[in-house]
Amino acid sequence: MSATNTRFVRPLWSGRSAGNFIREYFVYIALVALVAFFSIASPVFFSAQNFANVGRQTAIVSIIAVGVTFVIVNAQIDLSVGSVFALCGMVSGLALQYISNFWLLGALAAIAVGVIFGFINGLLTVKLGVPSFLVTLGMLGVARGIALIITDTRPVLIANRPFFSIFGDSNILGIPIAVVWTVVIVALGVIILHKSVFGLRVFATGGNPQAARFTGVNTQRTIILSFVITGGLVGLSSLLFTGIAHAARPDVGVGLELDVIAAVILGGVSLFGGRGTIIGALAGSLIIGMMNNGLVLMGVDSSVQQIIKGLIIIAAVSLSKK
């Protein structure tokens, strides 16, 4: 039967030109090129020690990027992750200091705050019909303001050894714990976005919300859940920061949302929704992280670093669109 069906084929779309190939695998090609460039430019770049560093430094962006990939595939955006990141850390630190110095409480407090903000972001987006760009822009201010107010801008010190081991400075088989967390979250992200019914609904909602609705998808719930996932992951990644810093600070994570969004878009996730992969977003995060790391190793001034990073992101995104 299927043999007879194929005789009408006009494979206008199946032709895969070199341009297509580059577009699809652009982020991986760019990643390899970047490794090659920094390896030549800086003698210490290409070492296991430095790669562990890159992995550790990139973990925060990578983990949040997994969540933001869900949001962007849904054709939404989340600008609040940097501020919520700071607030999660603060609430977690305060919970450990004032309620009980039990590591799990600190962890749950951070994740809960992230989930609540994600839920609010999602709820306002779907129920008020306000574009998520504006909702999360507003929440960016709200979360940062709360983070600064609760301690009158003072950092909160954390003294909890198990907390540091689980989220901060330990290694498993020589692999930094932050990298282990990244691998776990990326693996879960791949399974949920690419293998589950929920993931299918995320793609459908972002690809064509109306058709998704007519096919029985509760698009509002899908969107809210994607924001909740992002919030939870923002909470988790705030622990990776406080676990290293041994303190929560209300002024961290400024501009983090831009790194994350740049990473996700670099990774080939369409800003228009309906297209993208978790692994691509990870590769994009690694590019951002490696650029931070490599430019430091090359001794580039931090102001100049910003300029270079900005230009590279624009160039890379425009190339990946071609």
Place this chain on the structure above:
Amino acid sequence: MNAHAEAIPVEHPAGETVLVAQGVSKAFNGIYALKDVDFELRAGEVHALLGPNGAGKSTLIKILDGVQPQDEGTVEVDGRERSHSDIATVFQELSLVPCLSVAQNIFLGNEIRNALGLVQKKKMNSIAKELTDSLGLHLPPEELVENLSVASRQLVEIAKAIHRDARVLVLDEPTSTLTKADQLLLFKSIRDIQKSGVGIIYVTHRLTEVFELADRVTIIRDGRKVLTADVADMEMQSLVREITGTEPDEPGPAKEDFDRYTHPELTTTSSSGPKLQVSSLAGDRFSNISFTASAGQIVGIAGLIGTGRTELLETIGGVRRGTAGEITLDGRFVRFKHPWEALHAGVALVPEDRHRSGIILQHSIQRNLTLAHYKALRKGGLVDNKAARTLIHGLVDTLQVKTSSIDSPVQSLSGGNQQKVVFAKWMQPGMQVLLLDEPTQGVDVAARQEIYRVIHRFAEEGAAIVVASSDFVELQELCDEIYFMTSTSMSEPEKVTSDTTDQYIYSRLNERVLESHERDQY
């Protein structure tokens, strides 16, 4: 043939050749979409361009228009290489700017200016008014296009084309969204334009229109020209044969194929009462609507555009909220607040606008169908990929969807095959009611027959089927019973017989519209 006509303005008596395309070829990624096609258009003729979906009609008109360059061959108008202003095309996707007025659209890019370079609004408005009036479209030129009906927009497009003094007017499926009344208006305008000596290329899937309107017909299939002939020399049967390349009424796939993918319990519908009963339902743009549909029955709803047919189906299907009235399913009251509630109860809606609401174009067939069939395919929260592929291969085979792979994006399929994928979404256990809104819009003749077959099978499986269509030939062909709908009333059902022709349906509808007007007035 005067291919060497002088390059000065000439009078164009009817019958003179206006446009000549010779040996036109076009390939995409090395695959020919058009191969060595000749086409000739005379002044003052309506020349129908026919062919199955994907035959290359769109490519040909884009090349004639100059939107797309040809790889080989020539296109000449009045013996010169055609320039862009020679040909005006009204594409299916209308190219008007919704937030501008009728006049502003007609003059877009071609505004009348005074010495200071400022736009002369009054002059433009009066010329636009004359133009639209001459097309039987009586509306103020300041009216915003976004407030117009689809039919009126189409006429504005045509006015824009006429204003540019084009020698050739190309209409790409202009009636696919029109009701009979609007269609008659359009045909009248076309005949007027014809008299002025403009050559008209008319692309359509509705073959009855060819006999009503066209002088000559050209058929292309698989990128090649099959024939050009006078319509007077053609019959419906021969037309269908040439378009599809097969004899009409080819037998479909065995029924057992279908049964494999549906549920046995569906066939044992026990209740003798109606499956779907709608009583005095009111909602957006309609009120006081009652009708019933029994298991295995195909019920048609005939209504003019704007009577709320789409809104009615969407209210039953949970897309919109009703304001009054009752819906029962198998005798139980239901009020669906969301489409997924309706689907859970086995009520599926096949929407009018396939691209917007029916399917996710850029996603693969597999992804689209898995989304709808997830209940049968999930294992834990995950999708059982192997089971999905088996099921979807089965569905694609059963419905004879022509595709190279179930991984192909839906947008790579022809319109008819896209619509089959939409139907494949609802070929699943427990389907009680199918609500079909314009089920074969933009679908070619051959695929249309196949879709009718699919609809009949849903009915044989015990589903109640409600079809709303502005194509009255379709209602006659497909339905057991027809209801005539105005926005404030529904008739008693009438059995469909050979007397229920499209003219009959049309006149019955007009009677009802008049009646309800009188009722509203007194």
